[in-house]
Amino acid sequence: MLQSKSFVKKTKGGKVVKVVREHYLRDDIYCGASICKTCDSSAARLSSDASVILIVDTNVVLNQIDLLENQAIDEVVVLSVVLDEVKNKNLSVYNRLRTLCSNSQRKFFVFSNEHHKETYVKAMVGESPNDRNDRVESYVKSLGQPELLDLLAQPPSEDVVMDAVEDLRPSKRKVIYSEITAGLHRGIYHQGKLRVNRYNPFEAYVGSESIGDEIIIYGRTNMNRAFDGDIVAVELFPQDQWHAEKSQILDEDDEEDENAHLAPSSADDAPRNTNAQGSSADTTPGRPSGCVVGIIKRNWHSYCGSLEPMPMPAGSGGIAHALFVSKDRRIPKIRIQTRQLGNLLDKRIIVAVDSWDRLSRYPSGHYVQTIGEIGDRETETEVVLIENDINSKPFSSQVLACLPPLPWSVSQDHLSDPTREDLRHLRVFSVDPPGCRDIDDALHCTPLPNGNFAVGVHIADVTNFVHPGTPLDDEASQRGTSVYLVERRIDMLPKPLTEDICSLRSDVERLAFSVIWEMTPQADIISSRFTKSVIKSCAALSYVEAQARMDDSRLVDPLTTDLRNMNALAKIMRQRRIDRGALTLASAEVKFQIDTETHDPLDIGMYQIREANQMVEEFMLAANVSVAEKILQHFPFCSLLRRHPTPTREMLEPLLRTAAAIGLDLDVSSSKALADSLDRAVGNDPYFNKLIRILATRCMTQAVYFCSGDLSRPEYLHYGLAAPLYTHFTSPIRRYADVVVHRLLAAAIGISKLPAVFQDRLQLTNMADNLNYRHRNAQMAGRASVELHTLIYFRKRPTDTEARIVKIRSNGFILYGIEGPVYLTAKGDNGNGEWIVDEQHQQVKKADGSICYNVLQMVKIHMEVVEPQPNRPKLQLTLIE
Structure with a gap:
């Protein structure tokens, strides 16, 4: 039976056409x-x-x-x-x-x-x-x-049901959709995503393309019921009301200012520039400031936390009204109704937001799920995963059905495949962190008769097993990346692939995708080629083992010689990158020794970077650059690349201010100028230069994936690497971006067809956006896991230690090493003249001159875990003068 549907639609050119289906x-x-x-x-x-x-x-x-x-x-x-x-x-x-x-x-x-x-x-x-x-x-x-x-x-009240845009100004007059959209078109309002400061929930930022800068939003009132991640319309304040960064450290125990969140009865008496502390005395004029006037797209989802402690109401079998406190301090408290209060007060739970009435201080929501007991390590780890939208569920039967049966081995069909080269004769080896089981890269370095070297980077051939459009591929694309927590790994792909079939373990034949160069002893690339291959690794070394081999002059075996040759080439390549302007940045990676039975931390320390680490990194970078050049040459409009945007002067301002306070003159006019400046920033303390580099790292935006057809060629630049082109090819076991790039490379060298997805620009853009989202969330989950285990470790180990001052504030300073704030004055006390703060020179001293603290100075502190608010333990740092 046939039915006809007809409707009219308006084209982009403004014509109205009738469509019959x-x-x-x-x-x-x-x-x-x-x-x-x-x-x-x-x-x-x-x-x-x-x-x-x-x-x-x-x-x-x-x-x-x-x-x-x-x-x-x-x-x-x-x-x-x-x-x-x-x-x-x-x-x-x-x-x-x-x-x-x-x-x-x-x-x-x-x-x-x-x-x-x-x-x-x-x-x-x-x-x-x-x-x-x-x-x-x-x-x-x-x-x-x-x-x-x-x-x-719970359904919202009738006056807050959102259409496309919800005006949130505390006014009885309703502002319709067209007024805000017209204001956006005329430049009266500015659109962007609201990002609430992770360490100060009363401060938010909206990146606005229309003014080319971030707009600062101070206080919950000016956020106007907007949540972190909402797409909002913002109204700028007059320039004389603009504010710069706040000079006080916000105490994590501070409760929200009651008056800052009650909506006045009309727009005229709204405190339009209320800041987090209720006054603007502790800010300096400068950056654009404003308030949210409308929400264009909500970012509500489920949140993890606990109920605010409260007595059981009379008639405990009935409905209780409770306040939910999210673990994420950026999220306001949420009102819920529950019939199981007694069972929830000591639990971590999940709550979803339903609505936020115009006249209510808090949004309303409902209970979703109980996670577990507050303070339990498994429960708190699950909270980390949920908060960062990490899928840790077991792989479905449909996904597992895509895997080849075990035990798996290289077959004669693989060896006779004309598109795959047999490289089992090469002395291939891998160098990874200790205990690594998902080995996705290996190397070889063979001297040639002409005095050059044949150097190869061999990457696990994951796409031989993960085919486009299968449940396995769909699952991997959604997960986007493996997630590394302190005590466990959440895989992007099932373990049979990550630890067996694809892992380039020693003494077993494995399928690989190889990048092979001929290099001179001066590390100049004479030629490059790309091939699917079969390899057999002769050794799976840890960084420590590889370094020990290179350092032991008594060892002259072929494998150790290969390591030394590769290291010599890597040093030249690294210096050449630095000479081009690549930044040698730094981050303080913490490593834990974990109890194998309880999974609790037994010891904590800093991760040590060796020459062996840098050697592997250098060749992975070179392989990624070579592959980026190859795929872009063949697919200029649908290649998946990775860029690192150039930081603005405003982004680098905190670094420049700190450097100036200690007499350093940093040139940030280019990556090369900054790199040279960082090289000159040396002092008597060997940790000083690393700290400056860490501060520089924190001023950068994150590198992101993008579709080559979405941007112009100059925008492809990777600022940190000083590379005009870059992509990710070397870790397909743990990153889906690399799987995509493997498919592009296979098509570029003519051994497979390009999947249909590469013909759909919108789908590629959405894929890149998801990869960026998943990559960022995986990083945040890893950091949150470190914070959780740091709390667990120090819970019964109060300690005296040393740390460095990285930022001076009017009521204290921020430390790095063991990161956190130290308060010089009591909460709510402005110091009463006891301390004199010079923010320009990043210095604080007692009025009588007896004590003075400078930025980057080492100070002694006492650390202990305290719980000033129920269910919110924190590591408290106290100065030992």
């Missing part, structure tokens, strides 16, 4: 219920004894997905039109619904109602959100499990 209807689409006498029930998903079958609409799915995911909800039919509508409105909820529908353990069935002649309708009549919510609540009550009511999302 043919719609085919069938009568043989089954309903999924085994009790149905009409349909074929052989593939039924619903139970034969189901007393109730739920048919959910779009609004129920979008608002009540937390409830639907509960095991108590089953026997559900999802209409195909609902699935499509949810996909259009919220991709995250759509993915969660698809997971439910594809889970063989759950009774969810997708019915193609749009293509069944009995269920196809031209128009659907709905009911009000409140009526629908009442029906949902009635149904949940009928299940006889009161705790399920906690999972219900």
Whole structure:
């Protein structure tokens, strides 16, 4: 049966056209219920004894997905039109619904109602959100499990239901969509993403392309109910109300200023430039400041934390109103209703935001899930993963079905493949951190008769096993990267691949993708070639073992000679990069010794970088550059590359201010000038130069993936490496970006076809955005894991130690080494003249001149874990004068 649909649409050129589409209807689409006498029930998903079958609409799915995911909800039919509508409105909820529908353990069935002649309708009549919510609540009550009511999302009041833009100014007058969009077009308002300061929740930034700078938002009032990550419209204050960075350290124990969050009755009496402390006395004029006037796109999701301690209300079986406190300090407290208060007060829980009434100090939300006991290491690690949107679930049966059977070995078919070169005769070896099992890179360095070297970088051939469009590939693309926590690794790919089939372990034959150069002894590249290969590593060395071999003059075996030759080449290559302007930056990586049974930290120290580390890094960088050049040559508009934007003068200002305070003159006019300046920044203290480099690193933006067709050639630059082109090729076991680049390279050398995704620019851009998001979250999760284990380690080990001052403030200073604030004055005390602060020269001294502290000075401190607020332990640093 054929139906015709017609509609009109407006083209980009402004013309109105009529579109007619043919719609085919069938009568043989089954309903999924085994009790149905009409349909074929052989593939039924619903139970034969189901007393109730739920048919959910779009609004129920979008608002009540937390409830639907509960095991108590089953026997559900999802209409195909609902699935499509949810996909259009919220991709995250759509993915969660698809997971439910594809889970063989759950009774969810997708019915193609749009293509069944009995269920196809031209128009659907709905009911009000409140009526629908009442029906949902009635149904949940009928299940006889009161705790399920906690999972219900609470509907917003009528005056805050958002359309495309929600005006949030504390005014009774409603501002419609067109007013804000018109203001954006006319330059009255400025659009950007709100980023709340991780260490000061009363300070936020909105990057605005329209003014080419970040707009600072001080105080919750000026944030106007916007959350971190929201796309917002911002109104600039007059220039005489602009503020620079605040000069006080915000005490983590400070509660929010009550008056700063109560919305006045009209816009006229709103405190338009309220800052976090309630006054602007401790700021200096400078950077653009403003307030949020509208939210264009919400970034609400689920948050981890705990309930604010409170006494059990009378009649504990009823509904209790509680405040949820997120572990992420950027998130305001959230009001929830719960029927299980007694069970939740000592637990880490997940809460989702539902709405934020204009006249309410806090947003409203609902309970989603209990994670575990507060303070338990497993619970707190799970919080880290959830907060950073890390998927740590086991791989599905569909994903595992994509793997080849074990034990796996290189076959004769691989060896006879004309597109794959047999390199098993080469003396290939790997150098990695101790205990590394997911080895994705190996090296070789062979002297040639002409005095040059054949140098190879061999990378695990992951794409031989991960094929486009398979469940394995889809899962890897969503995960984006492996995540490294202190005590465990969360893999992007299943362990049979990461630790066995693809891992370039010693003394076993493995498939690789190789980059091979001919190099002169001066490290000049004479020629480059790329090939799929079969290798057999002769040794899997740790950095310590490789360094020991190079340093031991008694060793003259072939493997040690290869290491020394590679190291000599790497030193030349490194110096050449530095001469071009590459920055030698630094970061303080902490390493823990972990108890193998309890997984608790036994010892803590700093990760040591050796020449062996730098040798491997140099050849990985060279391979990435060579591959970037090759794929861009063949695919100038769809290559996946990596860029590092040039930092602005404003971004480098904190570094320049600190350098000037200690008499250093840093030239930041180019990466080369900065690199030379950093090389000259030496003192008597060997740690001094590293600290300056760490401060420089913190002023940089992160490097990001991008599609070559989205930017102009000058924008491809990788500032930190001083490389005009760069990509990621060398770690496909743990990074999906490298998998994509392997496919590009294989197509560039003519051994495979380019997958269809590379023809879709929008899909490639979305892929790059997801990779950047996943990479950033993995980094944040790793840092949060270090912070968690630092707290666990020092919880029973109060310690005196030394650290360096990196920033002077009017009420104290910030330390580095053991990072955190030290307060010179009591909370709420401005010092009463006891301390004199010179922020210009980054110095603080007592009024009587008896004590003086300077930036980068070493000071002695006492460290201990305290809990000034319930369920929020922190490492407290106290100065020992």
